Amino acid sequence: MNSINKNDIKVFRTENSKLDQTDFENLAFGQVFSDHMLTCDFKDGIWQKPIIEPYGPISLMPSAKIFHYGQSIFEGMKAYKDKDGKVFLFRPMENVKRLNKSAKRLAIPELPEDFFMEGLKALLEVEKDWIPEKEGSSLYIRPFVFATGEGFHASPANQYKFIIALAPSGAYFAGKVKVLIEEKYSRSANGGVGYAKAGGNYAGQFYPTQLAKDKGYQQVIWTDDTSHEYIEEAGAMNVFVRIKDTLLTSPTSDRILDGVTRKSVLKIAEDEGIKTEVRKVKVSEIVEAAKNGDLKEMFGAGTAAVISPISGFGFRDEDFELPELENSYAMRIKKRIVDIQTNKAEDPFGWRVQV
Amino acid sequence: MNSINKNDIKVFRTENSKLDQTDFENLAFGQVFSDHMLTCDFKDGIWQKPIIEPYGPISLMPSAKIFHYGQSIFEGMKAYKDKDGKVFLFRPMENVKRLNKSAKRLAIPELPEDFFMEGLKALLEVEKDWIPEKEGSSLYIRPFVFATGEGFHASPANQYKFIIALAPSGAYFAGKVKVLIEEKYSRSANGGVGYAKAGGNYAGQFYPTQLAKDKGYQQVIWTDDTSHEYIEEAGAMNVFVRIKDTLLTSPTSDRILDGVTRKSVLKIAEDEGIKTEVRKVKVSEIVEAAKNGDLKEMFGAGTAAVISPISGFGFRDEDFELPELENSYAMRIKKRIVDIQTNKAEDPFGWRVQV
Ligand SMILES: Cc1ncc(COP(=O)(O)O)c(C=O)c1O
Ligand SMILES: Cc1ncc(COP(=O)(O)O)c(C=O)c1O
Numbered sequence: 001m002n003s004i005n006k007n008d009i010k011v012f013r014t015e016n017s018k019l020d021q022t023d024f025e026n027l028a029f030g031q032v033f034s035d036h037m038l039t040c041d042f043k044d045g046i047w048q049k050p051i052i053e054p055y056g057p058i059s060l061m062p063s064a065k066i067f068h069y070g071q072s073i074f075e076g077m078k079a080y081k082d083k084d085g086k087v088f089l090f091r092p093m094e095n096v097k098r099l100n101k102s103a104k105r106l107a108i109p110e111l112p113e114d115f116f117m118e119g120l121k122a123l124l125e126v127e128k129d130w131i132p133e134k135e136g137s138s139l140y141i142r143p144f145v146f147a148t149g150e151g152f153h154a155s156p157a158n159q160y161k162f163i164i165a166l167a168p169s170g171a172y173f174a175g176k177v178k179v180l181i182e183e184k185y186s187r188s189a190n191g192g193v194g195y196a197k198a199g200g201n202y203a204g205q206f207y208p209t210q211l212a213k214d215k216g217y218q219q220v221i222w223t224d225d226t227s228h229e230y231i232e233e234a235g236a237m238n239v240f241v242r243i244k245d246t247l248l249t250s251p252t253s254d255r256i257l258d259g260v261t262r263k264s265v266l267k268i269a270e271d272e273g274i275k276t277e278v279r280k281v282k283v284s285e286i287v288e289a290a291k292n293g294d295l296k297e298m299f300g301a302g303t304a305a306v307i308s309p310i311s312g313f314g315f316r317d318e319d320f321e322l323p324e325l326e327n328s329y330a331m332r333i334k335k336r337i338v339d340i341q342t343n344k345a346e347d348p349f350g351w352r353v354q355v
Numbered sequence: 356m357n358s359i360n361k362n363d364i365k366v367f368r369t370e371n372s373k374l375d376q377t378d379f380e381n382l383a384f385g386q387v388f389s390d391h392m393l394t395c396d397f398k399d400g401i402w403q404k405p406i407i408e409p410y411g412p413i414s415l416m417p418s419a420k421i422f423h424y425g426q427s428i429f430e431g432m433k434a435y436k437d438k439d440g441k442v443f444l445f446r447p448m449e450n451v452k453r454l455n456k457s458a459k460r461l462a463i464p465e466l467p468e469d470f471f472m473e474g475l476k477a478l479l480e481v482e483k484d485w486i487p488e489k490e491g492s493s494l495y496i497r498p499f500v501f502a503t504g505e506g507f508h509a510s511p512a513n514q515y516k517f518i519i520a521l522a523p524s525g526a527y528f529a530g531k532v533k534v535l536i537e538e539k540y541s542r543s544a545n546g547g548v549g550y551a552k553a554g555g556n557y558a559g560q561f562y563p564t565q566l567a568k569d570k571g572y573q574q575v576i577w578t579d580d581t582s583h584e585y586i587e588e589a590g591a592m593n594v595f596v597r598i599k600d601t602l603l604t605s606p607t608s609d610r611i612l613d614g615v616t617r618k619s620v621l622k623i624a625e626d627e628g629i630k631t632e633v634r635k636v637k638v639s640e641i642v643e644a645a646k647n648g649d650l651k652e653m654f655g656a657g658t659a660a661v662i663s664p665i666s667g668f669g670f671r672d673e674d675f676e677l678p679e680l681e682n683s684y685a686m687r688i689k690k691r692i693v694d695i696q697t698n699k700a701e702d703p704f705g706w707r708v709q710v
Pocket of ligand 1: 233234260261301303304
């Protein structure tokens with residue numbers, strides 16, 4: 001694998017910064033993009049040198065395979081600034097490794113880890129003023145790879161582009177999150193690509209999610225496609241369920257994304273003395289617990305949404321509300337994670353990486 | 356829905372035709388593209404007027420959702436020329452309707468049928484010299500839609516582009532087709548998007564197909580993701596199995612593409628007095644039949660590959676060869692279809708559409 005240092009990466013600076021025109025007080029999620037991006041092309045059988053250039057349009061032939069065969073993967077990370085202006089990433093190597101896990105499954109050439117990590121560090125140096133300081137905001141980082149090689153034959157492309165783009169962002173969800181436990185549509189197949197962050201996994205969720213929204217839910221909780229008896233995960237979050245005092249979450253599989261936040265939640269819960277169980281969770285068990293009062297909390301966990309408490313769920317035309325707890329696991333764990341991410345608390349796990 | 360006539364479509368002609376430089380005698384599949392394309396944008400909540408313009412690069416922002424969430428669909432059709440230079444399509448309304456079926460599942464706004472059909476007719480008028488006359492060659496037509504709207508929020512885009520591009524093409528498979536019956540990886544989930552021609556369905560097949568190629572097979576035959584006991588379809592073809600004198604094919608479902616060629620094969624077989632059965636086909640049944648000599652033929656059926664006889668299959672490290680038949684169903688049916696497509700035979704079914 002090639003190796004590169006962040007100082008070797010050429011920077012072509014924009015002459016028209018949008019920084020002054022950006023309202024950092026009122027950021028939506030992933031709608032505003034920073035001035036520069038990292039780009040890196042795969043051609044002639046190797047990943048070429050990455051560069052940093054002004055964020056701007058990409059030119060592609062209509063026969064580029066991204067348009068036809070969905071050959072694309074991505075990651076989602078965040079950069080945080082502490083009160084002294086120091087910049088941090090959270091467990092970034094997890095994303096680097098997962099991108100390559102996704103690459104392999106989607107027949108995309110794996111990216112040298114350095115190109116990603118050193119490239120990201122170089123980009124963040126150029127773009128550090130784009131990292132919001134406001135609580136609850138952060139710089140969302142979107143590394144992605146897609147097929148630029150041409151042809152209508154349904155086979156892998158011979159050219160690809162890796163980009164890291166940055167979006168200063170506020171909260172992913174606007175308000176309360178009510179979820180629908182889905183029994184008809186599915187997110188992924190046994191032996192499919194569900195464990196990869198492949199573009200196609202997301203487009204397939206839009207229509208069922210739209211149907212759920214029309215009924216008043218913000219998110220779908222997917223169940224296994226064979227029996228629909230077990231919960232899997234949400235659109236862009238892993239899911240936790242607290243029954244009595246135990247925190248449950250599904251084991252990862254080839255259908256479920258191995259979330260960095262999920263792993264971190266499990267670790268923090270353990271550290272906090274909260275009992276956790278990683279095992280298949282039956283829908284019927286959740287419904288039962290909701291009915292008899294044992295269901296205390298549900299929440300989603302993901303980089304974009306951080307920890308999102310779920311206020312209620314729908315299942316088979318029945319609606320279940322969750323109690324509002326004073327000292328919820330969700331809030332306890334969220335505070336620990338965010339404090340570690342933003343350098344407000346000690347980091348006993350070695351997750352924070354200063355850049 | 357809006358309505359349009361082919362004569363209303365503005366044509367912006369190229370000044371640099373590539374027609375003279377194109378070797379029509381040695382065409383690969385989907386590698387050479389004609390001079391013009393039809394383009395049509397969805398914005399402000401409606402599909403704008405389509406135009407015909409020179410085939411060339413598209414400019415997209417890095418945050419366009421096609422790059423991130425795989426929101427894309429496509430179709431595959433062919434135009435044929437008879438010996439008098441008349442131009443024909445084969446059951447084109449099936450593709451128009453299927454594109455919109457795919458659109459719905461992928462949360463893409465449905466396209467007015469006229470925009471597609473009249474647009475295609477107008478494009479073929481401009482590009483008629485690109486239709487190969489050589490036997491076995493044809494003009495492959497690739498209509499596709501993808502998300503151009505921007506944002507990192509995992510939700511449907513607000514802008515899309517519809518394009519029809521054309522590729523004069525030779526055969527899809529270079530030689531014999533040996534297939535591997537797959538038991539580990541899957542193509543689609545119950546309740547998923549397998550029945551749609553969604554980009555992401557194809558990228559997910561590349562890696563397992565590569566593994567099969569490494570073992571000497573050209574294609575994978577997918578099985579159901581729950582039990583892997585039943586065959587479903589191949590990468591871009593539906594699959595037929597002849598046991599004794601009966602032609603079997605799986606019923607379509609939400610996991611299997613409802614192929615135009617498949618439907619046509621069933622109709623022709625019926626017309627030819629060949630016994631057909633549309634029912635779930637067990638892998639064990641095929642293996643059994645291969646062992647006792649009842650398995651006479653297998654073939655794939657799809658627009659790109661037409662009818663592709665399968666010369667043998669692999670299953671669990673065992674290889675099975677199929678006999679070479681004198682008067683195979685595959686060849687009989689292929690001749691009937693191709694003769695109808697190319698105006699060499701009567702069309703009792705009303706499938707051929709002159710443009
Ligand atoms: C399908 C899916 N599940 C779970 C997650 C959460 O993963 P992570 O915590 O690594 O962000 C994500 C998104 O990031 C996702 O897309
Ligand atoms: C997955 C899949 N199955 C089957 C087919 C065959 O369908 P048709 O005969 O309409 O081309 C195709 C391609 O066209 C396909 O992509």
